[in-house]
Amino acid sequence: MDGAWQGAAPWPRRGEAGKLAAIAEFDSVGLRYGTGAEVLRDLDFRLGEGSFYFLTGPSGAGKTSLLKLLYLAQRPTRGRIRLFGEELSEAPREDLPPFRRRIGVVFQDFRLIRHLSAFDNVALPLRVAGAREEEVEGPVREMLAWVGLADRASARPPTLSGGEQQRVAIARAVINRPQLLVADEPTGNVDAEMAQRLLHLFTALNRLGTTVVVATHDVGLIRATPGAELIRLESGGLVDPTGSLRNPPPERG
Amino acid sequence: MMLGWLFVSPADRRLLGASRFRGPTPWVIAIMSFSIMIIAATGLALADTAGSLSRAIEARYALEVPDGGKNLEALVSTLKSAPGVTAVEAVSQSEMRRLLGRWLGPAAASADLPVPALVNFDTRPGADIGAIQQRVRSIAPAARISAHRDRVAPLLGSMRALQWLAFGLVLLLSAAAAAAVVLAARGALDTHRFTIEVMHGIGATDLQLTHIFQRKIALDALLGSVAGALAGALVLILLASGASFVGELTGGASLSGVDFLLLLLLPFALTALAAWVARMAVLAALRENL
Numbered sequence: 107m108d109g110a111w112q113g114a115a116p117w118p119r120r121g122e123a124g125k126l127a128a129i130a131e132f133d134s135v136g137l138r139y140g141t142g143a144e145v146l147r148d149l150d151f152r153l154g155e156g157s158f159y160f161l162t163g164p165s166g167a168g169k170t171s172l173l174k175l176l177y178l179a180q181r182p183t184r185g186r187i188r189l190f191g192e193e194l195s196e197a198p199r200e201d202l203p204p205f206r207r208r209i210g211v212v213f214q215d216f217r218l219i220r221h222l223s224a225f226d227n228v229a230l231p232l233r234v235a236g237a238r239e240e241e242v243e244g245p246v247r248e249m250l251a252w253v254g255l256a257d258r259a260s261a262r263p264p265t266l267s268g269g270e271q272q273r274v275a276i277a278r279a280v281i282n283r284p285q286l287l288v289a290d291e292p293t294g295n296v297d298a299e300m301a302q303r304l305l306h307l308f309t310a311l312n313r314l315g316t317t318v319v320v321a322t323h324d325v326g327l328i329r330a331t332p333g334a335e336l337i338r339l340e341s342g343g344l345v346d347p348t349g350s351l352r353n354p355p356p357e358r359g
Numbered sequence: 360m361m362l363g364w365l366f367v368s369p370a371d372r373r374l375l376g377a378s379r380f381r382g383p384t385p386w387v388i389a390i391m392s393f394s395i396m397i398i399a400a401t402g403l404a405l406a407d408t409a410g411s412l413s414r415a416i417e418a419r420y421a422l423e424v425p426d427g428g429k430n431l432e433a434l435v436s437t438l439k440s441a442p443g444v445t446a447v448e449a450v451s452q453s454e455m456r457r458l459l460g461r462w463l464g465p466a467a468a469s470a471d472l473p474v475p476a477l478v479n480f481d482t483r484p485g486a487d488i489g490a491i492q493q494r495v496r497s498i499a500p501a502a503r504i505s506a507h508r509d510r511v512a513p514l515l516g517s518m519r520a521l522q523w524l525a526f527g528l529v530l531l532l533s534a535a536a537a538a539a540v541v542l543a544a545r546g547a548l549d550t551h552r553f554t555i556e557v558m559h560g561i562g563a564t565d566l567q568l569t570h571i572f573q574r575k576i577a578l579d580a581l582l583g584s585v586a587g588a589l590a591g592a593l594v595l596i597l598l599a600s601g602a603s604f605v606g607e608l609t610g611g612a613s614l615s616g617v618d619f620l621l622l623l624l625l626p627f628a629l630t631a632l633a634a635w636v637a638r639m640a641v642l643a644a645l646r647e648n649l
Contacts, residue, residue, distance in 0.1 A: 179560060199646070200564070207562030219554050221376040233370055234563045242370075278561070 128152040128188070129286055129317045130176060135185035137171055137342075145171045146342045149185070153319065155285070158312045160328045161321040163339035169321040170290055172339065176319060177211045177288045178202050190285065207235055210279030210316075212289035216271045218263040224250065224274045225259040231282040249277045253307070269300040276304065280311055287311060289320045293327060305330060371571050374554060375547075384543040384576065385583035391536040392587025392629055393594075395529050399625060400595050402525025403618040409518040416507035418445075418482045424499040426473035433498050434478055441494050443486025450477040479507075536629060537636045540576060544640035547572055555645070565645040572641045573634055580633030584626035592622070 130153040137146040146168045153159060161169050174180035175187060178194065187195045189205060210231075218227050229246045250256050253273035263271050272295065279287060289308065293301035305327055312318045319337075320327070328334065338345040422434065431449055438447045450458075455474050460467040476499070482488070488504060495502040508515075548555065551572075558568055614622070 177560065203559075203562040203564045205562075206560065211560060217553075217557050217560075219374070219557055222373060226370060226373060229370065230558070231561045233368070234558065234561055234567065239368065239370070282561075 127155045129155040129190060131186075131188040132175075133186040133188075135175065135182045135187060137168075137175065137180065138183050144183075144342055146175070146182075148343055151337065151344065153286075153317060155317055156312070156315050157317055158309065158331060158334040159317075159319045159337055160331070160334055161319060161337045161339065162323065162328065163345075165323075167339040168342040169339055171342075172337075173211075173288050173290050173319070173321055176286070177209045178206050207231065207282060208285045210282065210284035210287040212272075212275050212279045212287070212292045214291040214294045216263070216275040216295075218271055218274055218278075220263050223260045223262055224255060224266065224270075227263070227274055228277045228281055230278060235282060245281060246277075249281050250274075253277045268295045269297070272296055272300070272304065276307060280316070284316060287316050287318045289318070291321055291323070293322065293324055298326075301327060302330070372574075374558070374571055375551060375575055382543070382546070382579075384539065384579045385586070387539045387543075388536055388580050388583030388629065388633065389587035389590070391532050391539070392584040392626055393591045394587075395532045395536075395625060395629065396588045396591025396622060397594060398525050398528045398532070400591070400614065400618075400622055402522050402529065403614055403621065405518050405522040405525065407613065407615060407618065409515055409522060412511065412518075413508070413515055416511055418484065418486075419507040420480055420482065420488065421505050421507060421510075422476070422478040422480065422495060422502060423505070424476040424495075424502045426475060426501075430499055431476045431478070434476055434495060434502070437494055437498055438478060438480050438491070441491045443482045444480050444491065445483055446481040448479045450479070533629065533632060536580075537632055540580065540633045540636045541640045543576055543579070544572060544637045545644060547576065548641065548644050555648075559648065565642055568645060569638055569641045573638045576637035577630060577634035580637075581626070581630040584629040584633075588622075588626040 132149045132151050135146060135149040136144050138144045149172070161172060163169055171180065175182060176189075178189070182195055185195070186193060190208060192205070194202070194205060219230075222230075225246055228249055229242045232242045232245065247256065247259070250259050253276060255270060255273055255277070258266060258270060261270075263274070266274065272292065276289075276292070279289075287308070292304055292308075296304065301324065308318050308320060309331065322328065328336065422438065424430065424434065431452065435447055435449050438444050452474055455477060456467050456472075459472070459474070463472070466472065482491075488506075492502070492504050495504070555568060
């Protein structure tokens with residue numbers, strides 16, 4: 107399922123100085139819900155374009171909240187966030203949709219629309235972006251074939267297995283060739299074999315130029331992805347106070 | 360494009376599932392439309408009747424002379440020769456006696472009974488009523504001229520009040536229909552909250568989402584308002600053909616071509632109102648989210 111799709115074109119990964127251009131920059135970012143305590147505090151980091159990141163940390167550390175900031179479902183209560191080179195922390199809400207279209211999101215609970223077929227679910231981002239129907243058919247069929255669901259195009263989510271739903275959700279997330287792919291516990295509802303297949307899918311996308319951020323507890327998944335960088339969160343803060351990101355520790359005997 | 364929302368694609372229509380024409384919205388709108396149709400028709404008929412009655416009596420006067428029955432012919436000829444008088448119609452002695460008979464019984468036929476003279480006459484606009492009265496008083500000093508419009512003024516006032524009451528009720532019912540649409544829009548948004556979240560997440564704009572809901576609610580409103588208006592029209596036709604009391608009371612209440620056109624436009628106006636209200640309600644609700 108991870109070898110056929112060649113629709114995405116890689117984009118420049120490096121700036122003029124040869125350094126990875128930042129796709130996301132967090133500057134002293136904090137987040138609280140309502141009047142509660144801060145769930146994220148003093149986040150300072152940047153995500154390089156075309157890189158692969160794992161976001162880890164114990165339950166309640168703020169991983170999902172951090173991802174929400176990344177895919178523009180939440181605004182920070184303090185600090186600044188730059189995405190795709192634009193300051194979006196206080197951008198008017200009507201300015202956000204074009205940026206959201208550049209981000210693919212895979213949710214732990216898939217978030218597929220139950221009364222739409224797999225085809226229609228995958229086609230949503232293209233249609234939202236204004237593609238004509240004749241521009242939708244081919245890419246969606248190609249994407250469904252890529253995730254191994256060519257023969258399930260007309261099936262609705264309730265009739266699909268958990269793994270199939272996850273693949274539909276991934277197909278939907280990447281159909282628009284997103285620059286940033288964000289996945290929240292994508293292997294939480296699938297078996298080990300399917301988890302490996304999903305990982306191959308993400309690395310294939312990353313090779314095509316997509317910046318990938320995967321929140322996971324699955325250490326095996328992290329270790330199976332050499333070159334990926336690690337963001338560790340604990341109690342709403344980065345574990346490394348300098349904000350530098352680290353490669354995962356080597357696997358021990 | 361102002362009406363672009365009417366033409367959302369089949370794929371966009373599938374976003375809301377197969378729930379079209381379900382729920383109470385078309386029924387509520389149908390009841391409102393039916394009521395509006397009946398009340399608007401009544402208001403228009405009242406307006407027309409009051410207008411025609413007012414026009415008919417605008418230049419009509421009554422000449423009354425107590426015990427003037429004997430001078431009736433002289434009064435009629437004086438009126439006919441007066442400048443500005445266009446038509447004269449005397450109520451005959453026998454007719455006056457017949458009318459008086461309702462109160463006096465057989466005594467009304469008595470030759471001793473002084474029967475008043477009553478002559479109705481029409482004038483040209485601007486006619487000098489004072490001069491006419493002077494002429495008449497040269498024959499019958501007790502003659503008194505009164506304008507029909509003064510006598511009918513209370514009735515016309517009541518008719519005008521009822522007419523405005525009807526139009527007010529139309530506005531109130533339209534407002535109630537708009538409120539029902541707001542509730543329907545809120546309900547639809549609640550039902551499809553998950554879909555909206557997903558669509559927002561993948562970059563759909565508020566307007567894209569609004570068009571989908573607006574179209575659905577407008578179609579529900581169109582169905583309801585046309586059905587209600589048809590039922591209302593049926594009742595009006597039955598009333599017009601089967602009941603003559605309206606004609607008897609008002610001297611022939613009827614609707615003009617313009618009135619029929621207005622009534623024909625009502626369901627579409629109600630649909631347009633529903634579509635606009637739905638758009639505003641959905642946009643306002645969506646703006647509460649990020």
